[in-house]
Amino acid sequence: MKSLRSGIVHLGCGNFHRAHQAVATQAALNEMGAEGHHWGIASATMRRPDLVTQLAQQDNLYTLLTRERTGTTASVIGSLHRVFCAADQPDRLIERIASPTTKIVTLTITATGYHLSADGQLDVTDLNIRNDFNNPSPITAIAFLTRGLERVRQRGTTPPVIICCDNLSHNGVTLRAAVMAFAEAEGRGALAQWIAGHVQFPDTMVDRIVPTPHEGDIADARRLLGGIDDEIPVSAEPWFQWIIQHFDGPRPFWEAHHGTRFVHDVDMFERAKLQMLNGSHMLLAYVGQLTGRETIAEAASDPVLGPLARRFMRFEQTAGLDLQEKELDDYTDELMSRLKNPAIVHEAERIGRNGSAKMAARVIRPMRENISAGRDVTGAVLLIASWIRWFALHEKEALEISLEDPRAAMLKKICAECRDHHAAQAEAFLAMEEVFGPSLPDHDKYVADIAEMLKRISEQNMQNVLQATLKGESLAVP
Template identity: 35%
Template structure:
C-alpha cells in the first residue's frame, strides 16, 4: 500500500482530504511539542479556522523537543496525517494538512529561536506537558538551579522550552520582528500567567542589561494568553494505523485517535493577531479562562488521575473498563458532586450537572481504549492542580476531602508499590522518579511510604502536609489501601 503524501491526496475517498491545499498554506504559528494531542486538537481547530475565514497564513511549524518520531512519521508525508474520531457508533476519518514544517530542537537547537524570530510568525503555542517547563509545581517558579536552564541562560543554543522561548523573543527584539502571542495549552492553572513568570525568571539569569532589555521588549510586544484544552487523545496503536489505512486506502504513519468532544477556551489577548478561531465549533474566546480551567482541571483531569491510580492499582488497564466498575464509577460521581463542584466558580449558564454526566460518558467510550498507565505518567507535576487544589479549598471551607485524599493516597501507592494488586508491574514515569523512590521506595507502598512522600516539597509544598486534617485523611486512606486494597479503600471512603 502506498504511503500518505501530497501526491496521494487525489486518490483519497471523497470528504477525507485536507480542508485547504497544503501547498497554499503559509506558516504563522510555531508550536513547541508537536505530539498527538496537538495534532488532534489545536491543529485541527486551526485548519478549520483557516478554511472558514479563507486565510491560509496560519499554518504550523511543529517543533519536537527530543524524539525524532514525529519527524519520521510526518516528514515523508509532507506534514500530512489523519485524525480518527471514535465513538460507540463508529469511526470518522479525515486527513489534515495544517502542519507545514517540522523541526527537532535536539538536533538543531539554534533553529528554534531563529524560527520564532520570523516576522510572519505571530503566535507561538505549546503542549510540552507539565514537566517540560522545568518549574516547581508547588511554587510555579522556574527551577533556576536546573543545569539545563542555566546552560541555556549562559548562552548555548537553547535546549529547554523556556530557554527556546526567551531566546526566540530576544531574536524577535533584535530583528524588529513585531508583536507575538505565546499561548500555553498545557494543563497548568493560569497557564499564560505562569509561563510569563517562567520567562521572567529566565531573564533574571541573564546579565542585568540584557535581561532588562528583554523584559522591556516583552512587556511592549508580547502577550501570554491563558487557555484550557479538553479532548481525550489516547496513544495511537498499530491497530489504529491499520484502521486508518483501511479507511483511506493509504498507509499513514502519523495517524492520531480522539473522541468527538472538543473544547478550547482561549483568552482573547493576541498582540500580533490570530486565526479566526471564533468560527470553529468547540472554541470559546473569552476574557477570563480561569472558571473553565479550574472546572476542567479538577473535574476531568482530577477524575482521570484518580481513575488512573486507583484503577491501575486494581488491575484496570483502560479508563473505560475502570468506570464500568460500579465502585469506581460511584467514587467518581461522589468525588465530583461532594468535593470538586463546591470549590468551583461555575461560569454563568453552564450546566455542571450535565457536564458530570457527559464526562462519565466520555470516560466510558469503549472505542478510545485510553490507558490508565498513560494518564498516570508525571503525577508529581499533575497532582498540585488536579487534586491538591481541591483538597486545599475543601479544607479551607471546613470540609473533609476524604475522596480526594484517597486519590492522593492511590498515587502514593502507585509510585511506590511496584506492582498492581493482580501482580502487573507498575512503571513510574515521572521527572521526580528518583526523588520519589528515595522518599518512599523502601517502605513497600504502604502507609509509611505515603507519609514519606507527603514530605516531598516539590509536590506538596509546606502548608498542606502540615494540616493535621489533610494528613490524617491521606494516611487513613493509605492504611485502607495497604490493609484491603482498592476495593476496601473505596467502600470505606464512600461510607465515611
C-alpha cells in the same frame, strides 16, 4: 497545499497538538480559503525525531480518527507546513520564533516541560534549566522562547503572541512569568522587562481526550481512507474545546472549529477542567490501576470506582467554582459519559505520569479549600494514598507499569526508606512542599488519614476498600 506558508510556530508536535490545535487551524484554513494560507504551522517536535521523518514521507499529512461510541470517522489534516526536530536544529526553531512572518507561537509540551515548582514559578535549580542558561543551543521550551524573543527585541520587530496550550493554572500568566524569570536568571533583566511590556501571553483552556496510538489505528485509517496508507494517524474523542483569552493582532479564524471560543476571562473554564476532568482522571488512573483497570474507560465504568469518581468530581473537585448547581451536575454527567467512552483507549499508566507536577493545581488546591470549609475530602485522600502506593509497589518491583515522574527517584527512595511504614511514607510525601505546597489545614489529621487509607489499600482487598469508601466508612484508626 503548495501555497501554504507558516504564520504559526508550535513547540511540541505530539499527538495532542495534531488532534487539537492543528485540527482547529485546518478548520480555519478551510473557512478562510486563499486568504488564510499564511496560517500554516511550523511544528517542532521536542522529543520525537522519528515523527519528522514519518510526516515528511506523507508531505506532512496525517489522518484524524474521531472515535465515537457508534463508530469512527476519518479526516485528513494538512495544516502542518513544516515539521522539524528542535534538538537537531535549535537555531532553526529560534529563528522561526523570531521571524517577522511568525505571528503566533503555541505550545503543548506537557506540565513537566515548563520546569515549575509547586507554586507555579520557574524552578531555576532544575538541571535542564540551569544547563540552558546562556546556552545558544538550548533544549527547554522556556529557553527557546527566551532566545527567540531576544532576537525580536534586537531587530526591533513585532513579537509573536505566545499561547500555552497545556494544563497549567493561569497558563498564559504562568508561562510569561517563567520566561521572564529565565531571562532574569541569565542576567538579562532588560529583556525580561521588554517581554513584560511587549509580549502577549493569553490564558487558554484546552480539552480533548487523545489516547496513545495503538496498532488498530493504522488499519482503521486505511479502511476509512479507501486503501490509502497512513503510518501515523491520531485518534481523538468527538469532544473539542479551546477557550482563548482575547488578544490583539492577526490570527486564524479558529472559531470555524466548533468548540473554539474567545473570551475575556478563562479562569472558570480552566479551573473546572483542571479540577473536575484532570483531577478525576488522576483518581481513576491511580485507583484503577490498583484494581486491575488498565484504561480510564474501564475504571470509570467500574460499578464501585465509577460512582466514587463521580462523587469526587461533583462534590470535592467543584471547590471554588462559581457555577450553578445544574451547571455542575450537567458538566459532571457530560464528563463521566466522555470518560466511559469504550472507543477511547486511554491507558491509566499514561494518565498517571508526572503526578508530582500535577498534584498541586488539580488535587491539593480544591482539597485545601474543602478542608477549610469543613467539607469531606475522602476522594482526595484515596487519590493521594493510591499514588503513594504506586511508588511503594514499584520500589518492591511489584508494579508492572513504568513510572514516569520528574521526582521518581526521590519518591521511590522515600518508599524504600519507609518500607511498609505507612505513616512514615505519608508524612514524607506530604512534607514535600515542591509537590504539595504549604502544609494543609489541620495537616497532621490528614496525613494520618492518608496513612490509614494507604494501610488499607496495602493490606486489604482493593474492591473491599472501595466499597467501604463509597459507603462512607470512617478512616479513624480504631
